Amino acid sequence: MEGNLAIIGYGLSAIGPGVGIGLIFAAYVSGVARQPETRGVLQTIAILGFVLCEQLAIFGIALAFVFSG
Amino acid sequence: MTIVVSAAEEFVPPSAPDFWQPLVGDGAFAITRTMVVMVLVTIGLAVVMMLATRRLGVVPGRGQFRLEGVYGLVRNSVGRDVIGSAHFKPYIPLLLTLFTLILVNNLMGIVPPVQFPTMSRIGFPLALALGVYVVYLVAGVRRRGLVGFLKNLVPGGLPFWVVPVVFVLELVTFLVTRPVTLTLRLFGNMFAGHILLLLFALGGEYLLLSGEGLLKLVAIPAFLMFFLFSAFEILIAFLQAYVFILLASVYIAEVYADEH
Numbered sequence: 001m002e003g004n005l006a007i008i009g010y011g012l013s014a015i016g017p018g019v020g021i022g023l024i025f026a027a028y029v030s031g032v033a034r035q036p037e038t039r040g041v042l043q044t045i046a047i048l049g050f051v052l053c054e055q056l057a058i059f060g061i062a063l064a065f066v067f068s069g
Numbered sequence: 070m071t072i073v074v075s076a077a078e079e080f081v082p083p084s085a086p087d088f089w090q091p092l093v094g095d096g097a098f099a100i101t102r103t104m105v106v107m108v109l110v111t112i113g114l115a116v117v118m119m120l121a122t123r124r125l126g127v128v129p130g131r132g133q134f135r136l137e138g139v140y141g142l143v144r145n146s147v148g149r150d151v152i153g154s155a156h157f158k159p160y161i162p163l164l165l166t167l168f169t170l171i172l173v174n175n176l177m178g179i180v181p182p183v184q185f186p187t188m189s190r191i192g193f194p195l196a197l198a199l200g201v202y203v204v205y206l207v208a209g210v211r212r213r214g215l216v217g218f219l220k221n222l223v224p225g226g227l228p229f230w231v232v233p234v235v236f237v238l239e240l241v242t243f244l245v246t247r248p249v250t251l252t253l254r255l256f257g258n259m260f261a262g263h264i265l266l267l268l269f270a271l272g273g274e275y276l277l278l279s280g281e282g283l284l285k286l287v288a289i290p291a292f293l294m295f296f297l298f299s300a301f302e303i304l305i306a307f308l309q310a311y312v313f314i315l316l317a318s319v320y321i322a323e324v325y326a327d328e329h
Contacts, residue, residue: 044150048319051312055250058257065085 010064175306
């Protein structure tokens with residue numbers, strides 16, 4: 001079995017989006033805890049932020065497979 | 070890396086070429102497993118939709134009630150809330166089609182006789198994203214005209230020397246970044262999820278068959294993780310279908326927003 005540097009690079013690059021997604025949902029949880037009635041609005045915004053942040057990780061995995069080939 | 074396994078044959082981890090599965094023929098005109106799944110899903114969806122809406126009543130039957138749940142989610146919490154109550158109506162068929170098609174195709178990654186997510190081949194999400202791309206560009210140009218559409222890319226009140234930079238950035242966002250991200254998000258999620266399932270299944274199988282002694286027992290947690298991630302994939306399938314139409318309607322909503 002052989003390893004590949006591209007996949008390790010992807011692991012490193014996934015740290016950034018991981019931290020970002022954590023921050024987004026931390027803000028969402030504390031927002032709902034303060035004002036439970038805003039849940040519906042906040043949910044859409046939180047998922048939107050999550051998606052835009054996750055995008056970086058997805059770019060990473062696509063490029064990792066491109067460069068490992 | 071030293072492996073304790075007496076490897077009769079070496080373990081080959083799953084990789085991208087595993088997703089290319091031609092059934093008939095080979096090369097550019099092959100009929101692949103992905104295409105067959107897509108056709109089956111489309112036919113199945115059409116049949117279910119037609120059966121559920123054949124006898125519409127004020128008091129809904131069981132099928133109609135479930136379909137109305139899906140329709141309500143797309144129409145109210147995505148279409149109306151994001152695009153706005155004045156303009157959302159023409160886009161509901163598009164959003165509902167995208168949502169149901171992506172959801173059922175993603176779920177096909179888990180459903181036993183099929184177990185192959187269509188969207189893990191990049192051509193399929195690319196086609197869907199290009200559809201959304203054409204819709205929001207055409208809607209934008211029809212609303213404001215080509216000149217007005219280009220003018221509207223730059224928010225007002227900027228210093229004059231910033232305007233060209235912002236214009237180029239916004240144009241690239243509109244024309245390149247959005248369709249690319251829309252495609253890659255759906256593709257990447259389904260591809261990564263399925264390759265993870267493959268890894269647990271193949272790794273577990275390899276440990277069980279070729280492992281020595283206690284190493285065979287490691288196959289148990291591998292298979293447990295397989296079941297766990299199968300359940301997780303259901304959540305991802307739903308989330309990605311929701312997110313796709315959410316972003317599509319955010320892009321469409323920007324056409325009707327009068328300011329940034």
